[in-house]
Amino acid sequence: MKKSIRNLYSGINYFILFISMLVVFISCVKSENLFIDGDIKITEKEFLLTLDKLPDDIRDNILKDKKTFISLLSEVLSLEKADGKENQLFFPADKKNLLNADFEPSDLLPLDNEGFLLNKEGMKIRKTVMTDLKEMISDASEAGLKIVISSAYRSYSYQKNLYNYYIGIYGEEETARFSAPPGASQHQLGTSMDFGSITKDFMDTDEGKWIKENSWKYGFSLSYPEGHENITGYEFEPWHYRYITKPGAALERDFFGGLQYLFIEYLTDNREMLLSKKTN
Numbered sequence: 001m002k003k004s005i006r007n008l009y010s011g012i013n014y015f016i017l018f019i020s021m022l023v024v025f026i027s028c029v030k031s032e033n034l035f036i037d038g039d040i041k042i043t044e045k046e047f048l049l050t051l052d053k054l055p056d057d058i059r060d061n062i063l064k065d066k067k068t069f070i071s072l073l074s075e076v077l078s079l080e081k082a083d084g085k086e087n088q089l090f091f092p093a094d095k096k097n098l099l100n101a102d103f104e105p106s107d108l109l110p111l112d113n114e115g116f117l118l119n120k121e122g123m124k125i126r127k128t129v130m131t132d133l134k135e136m137i138s139d140a141s142e143a144g145l146k147i148v149i150s151s152a153y154r155s156y157s158y159q160k161n162l163y164n165y166y167i168g169i170y171g172e173e174e175t176a177r178f179s180a181p182p183g184a185s186q187h188q189l190g191t192s193m194d195f196g197s198i199t200k201d202f203m204d205t206d207e208g209k210w211i212k213e214n215s216w217k218y219g220f221s222l223s224y225p226e227g228h229e230n231i232t233g234y235e236f237e238p239w240h241y242r243y244i245t246k247p248g249a250a251l252e253r254d255f256f257g258g259l260q261y262l263f264i265e266y267l268t269d270n271r272e273m274l275l276s277k278k279t280n
């Protein structure tokens with residue numbers, strides 16, 4: 001009789017122990033290392049999943065400062081949302097992700113009479129780029145540099161004619177290395193620009209060096225860096241920059257090794273999930 005009471009007591013003790021452990025386990029699973037920053041509410045597990053496709057060194061770098069990363073990411077998503085119906089600030093615009101033939105930004109502004117150095121008249125850029133572009137050119141000018149804008153927005157049909165023109169001279173294979181087929185040009189976005197001579201020499205000029213070093217501070221990013229032709233599909237273009245907003249450029253520089261295609265691909269792959277976790 002006494003033995004069975006002892007058994008009953010120890011049974012109760014085990015039961016209490018089991019319930020306590022269950023409570024601890026449930027509370028752990030519930031929070032699952034939930035971390036909130038900016039206004040993205042995401043668990044550690046969900047966050048790690050977004051980093052799956054990235055190269056190891058890039059992923060490790062992001063994990064070292066998750067809070068800053070998430071906070072910048074949240075800003076980027078807000079800016080994209082605020083971009084209204086255009087919503088193409090971070091569209092890949094490459095040979096796999098084509099823009100429609102009728103895509104034309106509705107907020108294009110002429111570059112003429114804005115105090116820029118231009119190599120031709122009639123160029124346009126999206127309004128959303130203008131303030132930061134002016135700031136960059138003006139700061140460069142204060143540093144004694146003369147940055148010339150050589151190409152800006154190009155329509156689908158303009159790109160089509162240009163591409164066919166190049167094919168006539170260089171053939172299809174060679175043309176594809178330096179010119180975009182219609183719909184695949186970042187210039188159609190109205191947020192990309194070519195500076196200076198549009199030749200490789202540009203990188204050795206003071207202007208080319210300054211832009212390479214400083215453009216990120218104004219939201220600009222080098223689209224086709226040296227040594228990445230197999231992924232970007234284009235040879236090194238030291239003159240071609242795309243506007244990706246200031247937080248976007250900081251995110252790309254500090255966490256994606258300055259590689260625009262990695263940053264844009266990350267956003268494209270994870271945008272929907274991240275937006276569903278965004279609290280405002």
Ligand SMILES: [Zn+2]
Nearest residue numbers: 151193194240
């Ligand atoms: Zn270009």
